Amino acid sequence: xxxxxxxxxxxxxxxxxxxxxxxxxxxxxxxxxxxxxxxxxxxxxxxxxxxxxxxxxxxxxxxxxxxxxxxxxxxxxxxxxxxxxxxxxxxxxxxxxxxxxxxxxxxxxxxxxxxxxxxxxxxxxxxxxxxxxxxxxxxxxxxxxxxxxxxxxxxxxxxxxxxxxxxxxxxxxxxxxxxxxxxxxxxxxxxxxxxxxxxxxxxxxxxxxxxxxxxxxxxxxxxxxxxxxxxxxxxxxxxxxxxxxxxxxxxxxxxx
Amino acid sequence: xxxxxxxxxxxxxxxxxxxxxxxxxxxxxxxxxxxxxxxxxxxxxxxxxxxxxxxxxxxxxxxxxxxxxxxxxxxxxxxxxxxxxxxxxxxxxxxxxxxxxxxxxxxxxxxxxxxxxxxxxxxxxxxxxxxxxxxxxxxxxxxxxxxxxxxxxxxxxxxxxxxxxxxxxxxxxxxxxxxxxxxxxxxxxxxxxxxxxxxxxxxxxxxxxxxxxxxxxxxxxxxxxxxxxxxxxxxxxxxxxxxxxxxxxxxxxxxxxxxxxxxxxx
Numbered sequence: 001x002x003x004x005x006x007x008x009x010x011x012x013x014x015x016x017x018x019x020x021x022x023x024x025x026x027x028x029x030x031x032x033x034x035x036x037x038x039x040x041x042x043x044x045x046x047x048x049x050x051x052x053x054x055x056x057x058x059x060x061x062x063x064x065x066x067x068x069x070x071x072x073x074x075x076x077x078x079x080x081x082x083x084x085x086x087x088x089x090x091x092x093x094x095x096x097x098x099x100x101x102x103x104x105x106x107x108x109x110x111x112x113x114x115x116x117x118x119x120x121x122x123x124x125x126x127x128x129x130x131x132x133x134x135x136x137x138x139x140x141x142x143x144x145x146x147x148x149x150x151x152x153x154x155x156x157x158x159x160x161x162x163x164x165x166x167x168x169x170x171x172x173x174x175x176x177x178x179x180x181x182x183x184x185x186x187x188x189x190x191x192x193x194x195x196x197x198x199x200x201x202x203x204x205x206x207x208x209x210x211x212x213x214x215x216x217x218x219x220x221x222x223x224x225x226x227x228x229x230x231x232x233x234x235x236x237x238x239x240x241x242x243x244x245x246x247x248x249x250x251x252x253x254x255x256x
Numbered sequence: 257x258x259x260x261x262x263x264x265x266x267x268x269x270x271x272x273x274x275x276x277x278x279x280x281x282x283x284x285x286x287x288x289x290x291x292x293x294x295x296x297x298x299x300x301x302x303x304x305x306x307x308x309x310x311x312x313x314x315x316x317x318x319x320x321x322x323x324x325x326x327x328x329x330x331x332x333x334x335x336x337x338x339x340x341x342x343x344x345x346x347x348x349x350x351x352x353x354x355x356x357x358x359x360x361x362x363x364x365x366x367x368x369x370x371x372x373x374x375x376x377x378x379x380x381x382x383x384x385x386x387x388x389x390x391x392x393x394x395x396x397x398x399x400x401x402x403x404x405x406x407x408x409x410x411x412x413x414x415x416x417x418x419x420x421x422x423x424x425x426x427x428x429x430x431x432x433x434x435x436x437x438x439x440x441x442x443x444x445x446x447x448x449x450x451x452x453x454x455x456x457x458x459x460x461x462x463x464x465x466x467x468x469x470x471x472x473x474x475x476x477x478x479x480x481x482x483x484x485x486x487x488x489x490x491x492x493x494x495x496x497x498x499x500x501x502x503x504x505x506x507x508x509x510x511x512x513x514x515x516x517x518x519x520x521x522x
Contacts, residue, residue, distance in 0.1 A: 007307045010271040014311035018328060020335055046268060053272040067336045069372055069391070070276065075333025076373070076391030077278050078325050086378075107327075109315065114327040131334040134327060 012036055013046045017055060017067070022130065026064040084207070084216060085117060087249035092119050092218065095242045099235060101222035105207070106142040107215065108150070109134070111158050113143040116216065123222060138163045138177055139170045141202035142219035145190035148181040149206055149214035155181065169194040189236050190217075193224065201227050203235045205243035210251030218243040270294055271304045275313060275325070280389060284322040333391075342475060343375050345508035346466075350377040350477065353501045357494055359481035361501075362388055363466075364401035365474065366409070369420055370394060371402045374475070386480055387456060397422055397436055398429045398454040400463030401476035404502075407443035408465050408473035414440065426453040448499050450491070453483065460486040462495055464502030469510045477502045 015036055019027055027035075033043035047065060050056040054070035079085050084105065092103045096119045103121075106113040112134040137143030137158055147158060159174040171177055184190045193201040204219035220227075220239055227235065244254070277293050278285060285293075291301035305323055308314040312328035337343065342363065350361045354377040363375040370393040387394065396402030396417050406414060418433035428451075430436045443449045451461040463478035479498055486494060 007267065007303060009268050010304060010307040011311060013268045013271065014308065014313055014328070017313075017332060018311065020332065022335055022338065025335060025339060049268050049272065053269070053276070055272060066339060067332055069336065069367060071329065071332045071336045072374070072391035073372070073393065074275060074278065074325050074329045074391065075336070076389045077280055077283060078329060078333075079390065109312075109327050114330065116330070131330055133331060 009042075009046065012038060012042070013050060016043070016046055016050065017071075020067050026059060026062060026066050028062075028064045032065075084246075084250065088207075088218070088246045089117070089119075091242050091246050091249070092117075095119075095218075095220070095238060096121055099220065099238055101220045101227060101235075103218065103220050103239075104142060106146065106204075106217050106219065108137070108143070108146045111137060111161055113137055113140060113146065113217075121222070123226065135196065136164065136166070138172070139166055139192060139195040140219075141190040141192035141204035141221075142217045144177075144181065144184055144192060145204035145206055145217040145219070146214055148184040148190065166196050167194055167198045169198070171195065189240050191232065191236075199224055203227070203232065203239055205236075205240040206247075207243050208247040208250070208252040212252060218246060267300075267304065270296060270300070271308055274301070274304055274308065275329075278325050280387075280392070284317070284320070284324045286322050290323070340374050341512075342466075342505075342509065345512065346475075346477065346505050347375055347377070349501050349505050349508070350375060353377070353477070353479065353497060354379050357479050357481075357497055359479040359486070359494075360386060360388065361477065361479045362401065363505075364399075364405070364476050364478070366396065366402070366405045366413075367393070369396060369417055371396055371399060371405065371476075373401075379481075386459060388480060394455065395423070395425070398425055398451060399478075400449045400451040400461030400480070401478040402463075403436075403440065403443055403449035403451065404463035404465045404476040404478065405473050407440040407449065408467075425455045426457050426459075428453045430454065448495050448502075449478075450495070458483050460491075462486070462491070462498045464499045465506075466502050466509070467506045474509075475505075477505060 016032055019032060019035055029040055029043050029047060033040045047056060051058060054068045056065045057068040058065055088105055096103050100121045101123060102118060104118045105116045107116055114134050115131055117131055137147050147155060159177055163172040165172050188205065190204045200221060201224050202219050202221040204217045206214040207216045207218055209215045218239060220235060273294055274290055277290060287298055287302050287305065291298045305314055309316055312326045314323045315326040316323050346363045350363065353361045358379050360379050360382060361377045362373050364371040364373050372393050373388055373390055376388060376390050396406055406417060418436060422431040424431055430439065447464065449463045453459060459480055460483055461478050461480045463476045465473045466475040466477060468474045477498060
């Protein structure tokens with residue numbers, strides 16, 4: 001039996017887990033088999049294994065499946081070990097309290113940004129970000145802000161991929177983006193307006209670890225109706241200051 | 257065919273076991289360590305890790321060649337949290353409890369022979385490394401949330417827990433089922449559980465039960481803190497705050513119209 005075949009069952013098991021979303025929290029065997037284009041018996045076998053290890057649980061009322069508590073255990077491992085999470089939380093909370101827009105800490109994972117955490121404001125906003133969500137780099141302030149500080153190879157790699165135009169304002173020309181990255185690095189913050197979603201603006205500043213390496217970004221994202229151009233300086237000042245303070249908590253010493 | 261099926265199943269099981277081998281103490285693991293833990297070949301471990309990485313469940317640090325849990329887990333975690341309806345009622349109460357007591361507070365439920373923490377609110381000055389974090393499983397018989405739930409559970413559940421061997425975790429861990437049963441009766445009478453260094457040396461936990469609209473125990477609220485901070489002078493006050501928090505959350509659950517508590521179980 002081929003190794004490839006064995007591993008395809010592992011991948012399918014992981015794909016089953018990833019079928020669950022905030023919008024679709026319950027799935028039946030038939031739905032799962034259709035979505036992954038696998039037989040119902042395969043779907044059933046994989047689901048049973050996932051249930052056995054606590055990754056899925058069956059809702060006895062609907063006979064459908066939901067994500068199980070083993071997921072929560074693994075999530076807890078990630079959070080409790082992320083120094084960044086512990087150091088940043090109180091600072092980000094204060095920032096949100098001051099400016100009343102939602103704030104996020106992101107990391108780069110391959111060619112996307114992933115949200116490590118999000119503190120919500122009281123503003124009703126479209127959910128463009130949530131914990132664990134992945135968004136593109138080239139059209140978000142939080143992504144560009146981290147990318148600007150990476151080495152040439154990483155930048156080339158990200159920009160060599162097809163850059164999708166999410167809105168009419170998305171910059172998809174790698175050369176223009178490279179200039180933008182230089183500008184971000186020089187000024188120490190990134191702004192992305194209408195480039196990922198029309199009517200929304202993001203402002204981000206870099207977070208450095210003890211070695212000075214930019215590992216993540218702190219950003220605020222909100223409606224352009226509230227975060228108007230004339231208020232940008234206030235946001236920039238608070239966000240860069242908070243990002244600097246988080247960096248210091250992580251052991252970064254400015255000018256080292 | 258039977259052996260092929262078995263092989264396929266074991267590779268999925270091993271992949272899931274790899275995910276579970278990451279812990280608070282070992283958040284990063286190398287291929288050899290994983291192979292050793294699961295008692296599988298290094299090349300098998302490597303292939304499984306590559307498959308897991310392709311779906312974002314593990315992440316390889318190219319500088320250290322070590323693996324850690326990946327972003328897919330974070331995405332799924334936020335979905336699971338949103339399913340836990342009890343947190344809607346409990347989180348605001350926990351926030352107040354931590355603010356008023358200055359100690360870490362948690363919500364836990366019983367799952368099999370363990371408790372699992374669904375929520376944790378950290379205090380400003382944690383006293384030392386405590387073995388509690390969201391999603392962590394701890395034993396029932398030597399933790400305050402475990403005892404607070406167990407005391408109000410059916411005889412059957414108590415017997416099941418008591419039939420397991422009790423490992424000695426802390427200096428005061430109860431290791432005899434009879435002694436535990438005696439303590440559970442006292443907890444049931446008083447409405448709260450105090451675990452003084454039963455699970456961790458230097459740590460005291462105070463737990464109280466949470467009940468649903470049928471007056472069935474469904475969870476526990478507790479605080480934990482160092483024996484230096486929680487002592488005979490302030491413990492009465494702290495117990496009262498924890499018990500009040502338990503009552504408040506129970507009240508809020510009863511007020512909620514929907515009968516479904518965790519989504520997963522009715």
